[in-house]
Amino acid sequence: MRRSNKDRTDSMRLALMAAARGLFVEKGYADTATPEIASAAGVTRGALYHHFEDKKALFAAVVADEARQVGVEIEAKAAGSSNAREALLDGARGYFDAMAVPGRTRLLLLEGPAILGLHSLQGIDAEHAEGSLKAGLANLFAATGKDPVLLGAFAQLLSAAFDRAALAIEAGGRRDQYEAAIAALVDGISLR
Known part of the structure; x- marks a missing residue:
């Protein structure tokens, strides 16, 4: 069965994003060149530029997909919670689980703000995890x-x-301590 143009386009876009993600995590944004990304994805540079305006646009797509996955994990963890407090704490556990994926902290918390700028990253966050946090609060x-x-x-x-907790955990901090601190913050918010 022949694949449609849309299927081929989607497949190539995903291959480019997967190749770019791997290289961005391994080498960093600055040290990753578009020819490397195209080669790792098994496509030409022309194909890369057909799908993405430039390396920064490809990086933005990778970061947005990472943020989307974090949002999905938060929602999944908080879905069965019995009350607002538990939903926030379950969502926090979902966030820490999602941020434990290798390379995600680097992409979302270190290089994302530096490359895309805080305003752009806040926009990406607003589309994904921020809504869950605001609803929980x-x-x-x-x-x-x-x-x-x-x-x-x-x-x-x-x-x-x-x-900040995700960065500290990534650097070797004890997750249980940061989860307890987040619980204390949530409990402090709920005090009258």
Whole structure:
């Protein structure tokens, strides 16, 4: 059976992203050249540029896919939670599980902001994990009578805490301690 043009296009795009991800993780963005990516994907440079405007656009696609996968993991972990607090803590465990994938911390927390800029990365995060965090916090605020005007600020602060914890865990910190600290932060938010 013949594959459609869309199937071939999707397949080539995924192959380019997979090859680029591997090289970006292994060598870093700056030390990865587009000919290497094309070669690793088994395509020509022309094919790479047909699918992506440049290396930065390819990197952005890789980062967006990584962020999407993190969001999926968070949602999956929090889905069966019995209350708002547990949903946030289960989502935190999902985040730490997702960030344990080799190379993901480098892509999302180190090179992503440096290459794409904070504003672009915040946009990518807004499409994926940020919505889950804000929804979880909104539920916690509603359950505890907190003023929702502070929701955005709490979401940004808690998101930064998650990211710093992921970096620390990646560097050898004890995950159980960071999970306990996140629980303390969530419990502090819910105090009246």
